Amino acid sequence: MSGKLTVTIVILIVLFISLSYIYVINNPIEISIQANIGSTETSITSSSTTTTSSSTTTTIQLTTTSSSTTTTIPTTTTSSTTTSTTTTIPRTTTTIEVLEKEDSVAFNSDNSENIKIYEGEFISFDGFEGENQFNLDTLVANLPLELRKSVENNVIFVNGCHSYAATILGRCPFGVWDSAGTFADGSTNSNWKLSVWVSNKAFANNRAYNTLLHETSHALSYLTRNCVNSEGENQRKKAQEFFGSEELFADALVLYYGGDYLYYRDDLILQVSEREYLENYASLCIKD
Numbered sequence: 001m002s003g004k005l006t007v008t009i010v011i012l013i014v015l016f017i018s019l020s021y022i023y024v025i026n027n028p029i030e031i032s033i034q035a036n037i038g039s040t041e042t043s044i045t046s047s048s049t050t051t052t053s054s055s056t057t058t059t060i061q062l063t064t065t066s067s068s069t070t071t072t073i074p075t076t077t078t079s080s081t082t083t084s085t086t087t088t089i090p091r092t093t094t095t096i097e098v099l100e101k102e103d104s105v106a107f108n109s110d111n112s113e114n115i116k117i118y119e120g121e122f123i124s125f126d127g128f129e130g131e132n133q134f135n136l137d138t139l140v141a142n143l144p145l146e147l148r149k150s151v152e153n154n155v156i157f158v159n160g161c162h163s164y165a166a167t168i169l170g171r172c173p174f175g176v177w178d179s180a181g182t183f184a185d186g187s188t189n190s191n192w193k194l195s196v197w198v199s200n201k202a203f204a205n206n207r208a209y210n211t212l213l214h215e216t217s218h219a220l221s222y223l224t225r226n227c228v229n230s231e232g233e234n235q236r237k238k239a240q241e242f243f244g245s246e247e248l249f250a251d252a253l254v255l256y257y258g259g260d261y262l263y264y265r266d267d268l269i270l271q272v273s274e275r276e277y278l279e280n281y282a283s284l285c286i287k288d
């Protein structure tokens with residue numbers, strides 16, 4: 001009976017992923033995908049009495065957000081419960097954020113200079129392109145000092161078309177922030193944990209610096225995720241609430257660090273109160 005239930009759940013999940021995928025493919029304009037996969041908590045219970053059997057509680061939650069639509073399918077299977085020992089496997093969360101602004105790609109031919117070819121370890125990364133790796137390095141070097149200092153010891157900057165993001169999206173994104181190091185098949189813990197990706201497509205569309213600034217803002221946000229004030233309040237969570245979301249927080253950081261191209265925020269001007277908020281955030285959460 002539980003076998004049948006499991007099969008039903010698997011079919012529901014596959015159906016849901018298929019529908020989300022089709023939705024993403026058909027969405028023509030700007031797309032942001034946050035895929036939280038594998039929020040799994042398993043409690044394994046064994047019994048000390050002879051009459052009761054062991055019990056397992058499995059909760060699978062899959063959340064996909066495309067643009068402003070959120071769909072959540074929680075499924076819960078519960079059988080008889082006898083508690084003596086409980087093992088909890090900590091949740092694993094993969095967050096991939098994909099930026100796609102325009103479909104048109106202009107291939108500029110300006111190859112009169114000598115082109116240096118990148119030959120480092122990024123070559124083995126899923127989706128690495130490399131033609132603009134040195135250009136990207138130059139853009140990173142030109143990031144505002146405070147922003148660059150806050151991420152440069154932890155984050156790597158890869159010129160490429162992130163494979164898993166491209167698979168979800170159905171085409172190459174401009175930029176990706178990948179905290180988990182996600183392989184082409186969606187599994188994590190690769191060598192490109194904490195990576196910012198900027199694709200050749202972003203360079204071809206003159207969006208490389210804007211994309212870099214936005215994704216690096218996510219990196220700053222992520223790296224300060226444990227920052228608390230004297231009251232013990234998590235500053236990143238408060239900032240996401242203050243600006244409205246992680247995306248709007250990132251766009252506000254873009255403005256704060258001198259950018260002028262926004263992906264989610266409507267207002268191109270940072271209000272005085274918002275600037276002060278970010279000043280306080282930076283002084284509290286960015287360590288020299």
Ligand SMILES: [Zn+2]
Nearest residue numbers: 097214247250
């Ligand atoms: Zn973003």
